[in-house]
Amino acid sequence: xxxxxxxxxxxxxxxxxxxxxxxxxxxxxxxxxxxxxxxxxxxxxxxxxxxxxxxxxxxxxxxxxxxxxxxxxxxxxxxxxxxxxxxxxxxxxxxxxxxxxxxxxxxxxxxxxxxxxxxxxxxxxxxxxxxxxxxxxxxxxxxxxxxxxxxxxxxxxxxxxxxxxxxxxxxxxxxxxxxxxxxxxxxxxxxxxxxxxxxxxxxxxxxxxxxxxxxxxxxxxxxxxxxxxxxxxxxxxxxxx
Numbered sequence: 001x002x003x004x005x006x007x008x009x010x011x012x013x014x015x016x017x018x019x020x021x022x023x024x025x026x027x028x029x030x031x032x033x034x035x036x037x038x039x040x041x042x043x044x045x046x047x048x049x050x051x052x053x054x055x056x057x058x059x060x061x062x063x064x065x066x067x068x069x070x071x072x073x074x075x076x077x078x079x080x081x082x083x084x085x086x087x088x089x090x091x092x093x094x095x096x097x098x099x100x101x102x103x104x105x106x107x108x109x110x111x112x113x114x115x116x117x118x119x120x121x122x123x124x125x126x127x128x129x130x131x132x133x134x135x136x137x138x139x140x141x142x143x144x145x146x147x148x149x150x151x152x153x154x155x156x157x158x159x160x161x162x163x164x165x166x167x168x169x170x171x172x173x174x175x176x177x178x179x180x181x182x183x184x185x186x187x188x189x190x191x192x193x194x195x196x197x198x199x200x201x202x203x204x205x206x207x208x209x210x211x212x213x214x215x216x217x218x219x220x221x222x223x224x225x226x227x228x229x230x231x232x233x234x235x236x237x238x239x240x241x
Contacts, residue, residue, distance in 0.1 A: 090154070091209060097150040098205040101163060104147040108140040109170050109194065115177035121187045130179075137177060156208040162201040169194035 110125065111133060118127035128136070144167070151163045172190045175181040202216055 094154045094156075094205075095209055097147070097154045098159065098209070101144075101147040101151050102201070102205075104140070104144040105166060105170060105198070108137070108144050109173060111137045111140050112170065112173040112177040116173065116187065119176070119179065121176055121184060123187075123191075133177065137174065141174075156204065159201065159204040159208050162197070162204040166194070166197040166201045169197040 111128065113123040113125045114128035115130065115133035115137065117123035117125045118129050118133065148163070148167065151160055155163065169190065172181075173187075173194060176187050176190070181187070199216055206216070
């Protein structure tokens with residue numbers, strides 16, 4: 001029975017006047033179309049991945065920068081607080097050293113004045129005899145030496161020099177108490193010099209402690225209506241002073 005469908009050989013036979021089509025080219029073209037589509041999708045995937053990676057990197061960098069800034073800020077705050085605490089601690093120690101030295105000086109000078117009053121000098125204090133005065137003067141001198149070492153350790157250069165000058169003027173009065181000097185005019189000048197040295201010490205100590213309320217009044221020890229009977233009375237300056 002005759003098959004009306006063209007045979008394979010007839011279908012592959014080239015018809016004259018018709019351009020010949022290479023089946024291999026057609027197949028290659030068909031194969032390239034999905035490959036190009038896959039390449040485009042891959043490019044998009046890479047771009048998406050790069051964008052995601054960049055975003056993650058920026059986020060990580062921001063977090064790291066924030067952590068560094070927080071650490072630096074905390075360190076600076078802690079350091080500033082530590083410096084304030086250290087400054088306050090040393091200011092407190094210097095205040096104690098200055099006040100304890102001044103107290104020891106006061107005791108020493110008071111004993112010297114009272115002994116001088118017992119010898120007839122115009123000291124303006126209750127008299128103290130030599131027998132009782134010498135041991136008290138020695139004890140006051142020992143305490144003064146202890147407090148002087150604290151001034152050398154903690155005091156400012158100006159306060160150290162002022163404290164030393166105050167001591168020198170007090171030692172001058174000691175000479176009268178021990179009967180090594182006997183001129184009343186010299187005693188009066190030594191008393192005045194001692195008061196000026198004391199005032200310079202307090203001014204230097206206040207400056208070192210950053211006391212900003214002002215200077216010590218020049219006449220803060222002016223003669224008042226009432227005075228303690230155990231405190232040396234300020235003497236009027238003599239012509240020699």
